[in-house]
Amino acid sequence: MTDTGERATMEPTGGQTPRDGLDARLVVDRGTFRLDVALTAAPGDVVALLGPNGAGKSTALRALAGLEPLTDGRLHLDGTPLDRTPPESRPVGVVFQDYLLFPHLSALDNVAFGPRCRGASRAQARARATVWLERMGLADQADTKPRRLSGGQAQRVALARALATNPRLLLLDEPLAALDARTRLEVRAQLRRHLAEFEAVAVLVTHDPLDAMVLADRLVVVEDGRVVQEGGPADIARRPRTDYIARLVGLNLYRGTADGHTVRFDSGPSVTTTEDLSGPVFVAFPPGAVTLYGERPTGSSARNLWRCEVAGLETHGDQIRVDLTGELPLAADLTTVAAAELGLHPGAPVWATVKATQTHAYPA
Known part of the structure; x- marks a missing residue:
């Protein structure tokens, strides 16, 4: 078991190989809707999936998490195929839109839940959770139940819970959508800092162009289950290729x-x-x-x-x-x-x- 002071991911050894990171083609057939999206990202990359409602963004995220089976394609993480790996066995952390914190558990035990599921003892898990709450500036909220946390605090607890398992892939589903405008500004800046320190791959799903532009290194725009444009935020803002993107920027x-x-x-x-x-x-x-x-x-x-x-x-x-x-x-x-x-x-x-x-x- 790793010690409680470890970083968000394992340190790379001997340099990164071309197989490090995410290499996926996500194909999901669901009646009249078909998702067919290719995603690649190196460790340290933050990729935003951007698109209108119903474009397939959340389906792609669920496929990466193992909550939606692939009809076809591939899903490799650090060179290891995950297509048939059950969700609970994937080195993946997820921050859901509504955070889904356990209401009966304190902030500390919410964060400790992931390490416990991965085999850590109760003491080890709580020690690791303490470290993560300190990193998030929430050490004084360790004993607080979710209903007494502010929206920004709940978001940081959910992020700490996802990172406490040392994931190689971090998935964020509209992580700022539940916040009011003022809190969103503050939490967006905090999330940007945490993502900049994250050494593995992060995939962010959002319909908010500002969240995507501020948080991501690369944008992948999805419409009707297909990638219509991808590139750096500045390039996409300057050279939109669909009406949807033009309206966004x-x-x-x-x-x-x-x-x-x-x-x-x-x-x-x-x-x-x-x-x-x-x-x-x-x-x-x-x-x-x-x-x-x-x-x-x-x-x-x-x-x-x-x-x-x-x-x-x-x-x-x-x-x-x-x-x-x-x-x-x-x-x-x-x-x-x-x-x-x-x-x-x-x-x-x-x-x-x-x-x-x-x-x-x-x-x-």
Whole structure:
């Protein structure tokens, strides 16, 4: 049995081999829904599975945990196949969305539960749990039952319980979803620190782009059971490839065909960009790059001009988000004063412009 001061995972010996970490292709057939997602990650990586409700994120997480049998594919962890290994025998720790702490056990005994299940004596398990509660800043809550813990404290107890078994794979299912906005900000920063210290693979499931961008090294975006895009947070934010991702990162996104600096959209209109490209491309620009006029502007330097109609208005932070239909459906962000001066209301005709320098075109 390892001593109570050990790190979250075993120290690597002799350097990591290419087989270290996670190598999986998760195929799950469930009636009309089919999940087919490939995941690879090296020790120390934090991967976020991001996608809309029903995309298959939680199914993928359950498959990794052994709670959902694979129809096909593979699941290897540090070179060892886990496809047929029962959940309780996998070197996997799970933090569930609602934490699932045992209500009748103290914080200390909740954390000690995992090591006890892995064969540690009661004294060994409680000693290890004490170390983990200290790491989480919860030493003074050791005897507290879950109902008396705050949301942030409960989240940290659940994380300590998952890490106390020294997992080689840590799974987090919407770990911040149950928290209020203020607590979420604090706990997100704490979780980022703990994940940065974790030496094995962590997979995070979330539908919140901020959680994904802040906590993960790599994003894997899943829609309808398939991976539609993956990469670093900055790359995905700058080059979205689906409408879902564009909405998440707050961009207008269009697909078209480029001929030099002109892109003809599949929907009909065209746009002038600064990039010189050829063939299928995406064009993206933020709603804040859109300028609206009540009448067709004269003498405007913007080369991109479309006649639109206001479809809806909503508060978006300290601005007004204007949903537009017409020649080019798009979203525009205006100050409250600007929206009032234009007299915007559903059905109002407007002209929308975007400067070429504020667009971003990239190969599709």
